[in-house]
Amino acid sequence: MNPYGLFADDAIQRYRELPEEQNELYKKEFISLSPDHLLEIYQGKTAAPDTPAGLYAAAKSLFIKGEIRFDIIIGGSGHVINPGAKYVTVLPVSDIKIDALDAKLYRSSDDKLAALVHAFTNEFIFIDVPKGIKAKLNLLFLNITTPLATQVMINTGEGSELDILEWYASFSKTDSASCVMHEGKVGAYSNVVVDAVHNEDRNTVVVGLSKYNVGNNGDLKLNYFYNGGMSSKAKNKFCAVGHEGSIRVNELLFGSAKQRFDMTSNIENSAPSTTAELRSRAVLMDESRCIMKGFAKIPFGSKNARSFVHESGMLLDKTAYLNSMPAMSIDENEVKATHASATGPIDSDLIFYLMSKGLDEHVAKKLIVEGFFSSSIGSFKDINAKLAGASLVAEKMENGNFGGQLKLSTENIWVGRENEEGIFKGHYKYR
Amino acid sequence: MILEVKDLHVPIDGKEIVGGVNLKVNQGEVHVIMGHNGSGKTTLAKTIMGYPKLKPTAGDILVDGQSILALTPDKRAKLGLFLGFQNPVEVEGVGFINFLHSAKEAVSTNVNTKELMADIRADAVGLKMVDNLIGRSLNQGFSGGEKKKAEVLQMGVLRPKIAILDEPDSGLDIDAVKVVAENINAFSKKYNIGLVIITHYSRILNYMDPQFVHVMANGKIVAEGGKEIIEKLEKEGYESFTKQ
Numbered sequence: 001m002n003p004y005g006l007f008a009d010d011a012i013q014r015y016r017e018l019p020e021e022q023n024e025l026y027k028k029e030f031i032s033l034s035p036d037h038l039l040e041i042y043q044g045k046t047a048a049p050d051t052p053a054g055l056y057a058a059a060k061s062l063f064i065k066g067e068i069r070f071d072i073i074i075g076g077s078g079h080v081i082n083p084g085a086k087y088v089t090v091l092p093v094s095d096i097k098i099d100a101l102d103a104k105l106y107r108s109s110d111d112k113l114a115a116l117v118h119a120f121t122n123e124f125i126f127i128d129v130p131k132g133i134k135a136k137l138n139l140l141f142l143n144i145t146t147p148l149a150t151q152v153m154i155n156t157g158e159g160s161e162l163d164i165l166e167w168y169a170s171f172s173k174t175d176s177a178s179c180v181m182h183e184g185k186v187g188a189y190s191n192v193v194v195d196a197v198h199n200e201d202r203n204t205v206v207v208g209l210s211k212y213n214v215g216n217n218g219d220l221k222l223n224y225f226y227n228g229g230m231s232s233k234a235k236n237k238f239c240a241v242g243h244e245g246s247i248r249v250n251e252l253l254f255g256s257a258k259q260r261f262d263m264t265s266n267i268e269n270s271a272p273s274t275t276a277e278l279r280s281r282a283v284l285m286d287e288s289r290c291i292m293k294g295f296a297k298i299p300f301g302s303k304n305a306r307s308f309v310h311e312s313g314m315l316l317d318k319t320a321y322l323n324s325m326p327a328m329s330i331d332e333n334e335v336k337a338t339h340a341s342a343t344g345p346i347d348s349d350l351i352f353y354l355m356s357k358g359l360d361e362h363v364a365k366k367l368i369v370e371g372f373f374s375s376s377i378g379s380f381k382d383i384n385a386k387l388a389g390a391s392l393v394a395e396k397m398e399n400g401n402f403g404g405q406l407k408l409s410t411e412n413i414w415v416g417r418e419n420e421e422g423i424f425k426g427h428y429k430y431r
Numbered sequence: 432m433i434l435e436v437k438d439l440h441v442p443i444d445g446k447e448i449v450g451g452v453n454l455k456v457n458q459g460e461v462h463v464i465m466g467h468n469g470s471g472k473t474t475l476a477k478t479i480m481g482y483p484k485l486k487p488t489a490g491d492i493l494v495d496g497q498s499i500l501a502l503t504p505d506k507r508a509k510l511g512l513f514l515g516f517q518n519p520v521e522v523e524g525v526g527f528i529n530f531l532h533s534a535k536e537a538v539s540t541n542v543n544t545k546e547l548m549a550d551i552r553a554d555a556v557g558l559k560m561v562d563n564l565i566g567r568s569l570n571q572g573f574s575g576g577e578k579k580k581a582e583v584l585q586m587g588v589l590r591p592k593i594a595i596l597d598e599p600d601s602g603l604d605i606d607a608v609k610v611v612a613e614n615i616n617a618f619s620k621k622y623n624i625g626l627v628i629i630t631h632y633s634r635i636l637n638y639m640d641p642q643f644v645h646v647m648a649n650g651k652i653v654a655e656g657g658k659e660i661i662e663k664l665e666k667e668g669y670e671s672f673t674k675q
Contacts, residue, residue, distance in 0.1 A: 347520075349520055352483065352504060354530070355503060356480045356508060356514050356516075357530075358505055358508035360505045360537070361505070363537070367522070367525050367529070371522055371524030374525075375524055
């Protein structure tokens, strides 16, 4: 039994009863998670469960060139193989007393998807950065033969700073899953940046759930890049609950080879003078599909709130599909709020312009896609996340691949944007 | 290199925009095509470069005696053709230098990045481009004049054999017209680039020395000659040629 008082079977039964899971049209348009399939994956016996040695070796082989040092490696079954990182506590799920945790945002009664993910979780990662402390943590979520389910809770004290790099990878040879739930509480005057890169392989179902609350004058920046996984379902809610709290979400998706994405992000200005921004960019090709829902809410009383939802997409061929649905609900008059959506095929005039200068069609398209993503990738704070983002885009444009090993290359990569001088300022740098 | 356009006919939506144009340009020569709005100049230029939406219904375009009609724009560029656009498109997020580097690698072999960067810097100074202009995304947020200078800079860096410059003077102030013209001349002489300058106005030609002037009207070349044609145009306007 998990802390919600649910066994996996119960959680699945409850999830199966959700109205959208009963609706055939919804299931056709969106990604149906198939809880039975998840149960099969999580309860299936693997011939060789992930071992710490195997996970360390896999972590070391993630990058062909370059290396990222990970402070926390979460393996299959959600087991942390290298506990002991500063400000991080790893607890068995059964030891958690939910009501005692100040940062707890999910409740089983109001989110059955969370309950479903939680039902498979074994360990719980609690990141607690005290008042006034600066911290940087690199997390690797990695599964090989065992599916992964885990829960991360973040709590930052007043005036603290926390930068997190999250890297998601899998090397599964059979159907697998990577389900990760985040809950975060950004304290007053605290700054939190999360750069998350998903590069799971094509056998993996990805489920991402996040809820963050931002306190007075707190600042939360979330940069998500969804590149891997056969089907990905994300459901996020970010609330600025304190006066002048700020949330900026930067979401990138790059789909190929029949990948499926079902992304829902809600932002909410729950207090006066708060800022909430959601920018989503998607490039799709080769029968990939994406549903992108961005919803902004400004409740009554949130005077001088600023809210912005912008979704844009580029389709590289006629087999790709994108449905973007920005929406807002505004119950307060004294606010600034806007939303926008723009999706279309890659511009043939842009391709002609570049080709007329000598670039072949593929290189022209590659440059256009890299350009489309460049400002978003440039927003990543972690230099490795920037490199990885650009490398993943280049790799997928080159051969449609995702998952597996990645060549972290600085060639043709946008680095040193802030530091370069003269004509190279704000530019790609060549070695 | 010799570029030949032979009896070229190009329709747009069923209407013939270019109707039987003949033109021959040798590397190193300077040609000017003048004509009123809608006379078919830009359509001719884009067709020569291989714009996919423009399909010739008759005639041919030859480079050194070989038809290039079946070639994609990049292959035409690799042969040594260049088009400076009338309205250069803005390419979001693609750095100007990154683009130039990729384009240079596409049309040349053994590109030395350091030398290329030095050339870009020197050419940018010659064109009096704002220092951070070439550090920005390709044509994004450039003024009309800046875009035209950027096209000329590309010509200087890529060093084609024959360049078609579609209205390199439009949108430029008086001083900038002179700067652009002087740089076009310098690049042409230094790298032996044949030029086809497309323009409405004679101002830029005050700083250039074209050997051949062609006047286009209603999709056809209606007059050809030397600089004396420019003087006639200045005095009598395009109407005197369209009446002929």
